[in-house]
Amino acid sequence: MVASIALKPDAHTRYVLRLADTCLVWSHRLSEWCGHAPVLEEDIALANQALDLLGQARALLTHAGRLEGQGFDEDQLAYLRDERDYLNVTLAELPNALVAGARGDFALTVLRNFFLSAWMLALWRALERSSDAELAAIAGKAAKESRYHREHAADWVVRLGDGTDESHRRMSAALDRLWPCTSELFDADEVDAAAAATGLGPAWDALREGWLADVQAVLAEATLPLPPAPAWRGDAKRGRHSEHLGPLLAVMQVLPRSYPGGVW
């Protein structure tokens, strides 16, 4: 097995890694639907979105590797970092299923897609004006993808929330499960303060108002009442993850760690 790498990321690199890892881990969750989605057409749609997110993650990881300065490439950053060095948000790493052992819950999947893509869209649009020219260029391309992801997911949230009694019940259960994890998306710390000060990107708490307005409108159309503000606050973006990231990374990393440099 290949040993893990250790990073010494500054605030700028950590800001980029939080986005990169969120895209990568979320992409992996979506890829788990491949061959198992409720219908063929949506199976392709979820795989297409997973590939969009993987493309965003690759560009961001390559950039983060250059910023970090030890010469790590995208593959090393994806496959050779330990769980604690992953800086994605909790929402991205939760399993697709509500109950352990189940293959996946489509309601939870589309609601997570909506929450995260609405948030990413706001983030990309702000990052198009980043003082980091590379990040601004990545944002310009990614914003178009996220706009489609948001629309596709929002349509599903409305269709299922305002659908049958059964689909409404499932969307409500997904909302109860995911809502507490949304506070982490707007929890600013010293990484955000540095990003805002240098013009790298917005402090995440600045995105809250626009996101909430978007979410409120869609949930209202979906006849899903907005839950109260969550008390729990995730800390995955500072490396303290839920129990779910470890097994995900084990699956993602076992092959390149066991067969270093393997290609086909």
Added chain:
Amino acid sequence: MSGNPDAAAAGGEWPLWEVFVRSKAGLDHKHCGSLHAPDAKAAVQLAREVYTRRQEGTSIWVVRSDQIVASDPGDKDMYFDPMADKVYRHPTFYELPDAVNHM
């Protein structure tokens, strides 16, 4: 999904849609296949996912398959064979000046 009246009528299956894709501006929309979708907007999105993921398209039309009215294959002789011996309907008997290309 099953709450969709159209889907319920079809025994829980989503209705079938025919997909037409325009490959670039100025060309016509060409029929490229069909798919199942719960409603019109989903049909356009899923057509985008299924039929334009390799840059095949710049515009999509979808139409419910059960809204298409087609000629009966059994009427093929009656409908189309009478045209076989009427070459005078083709504009091939005009003498064109050399300056006119690509007619």
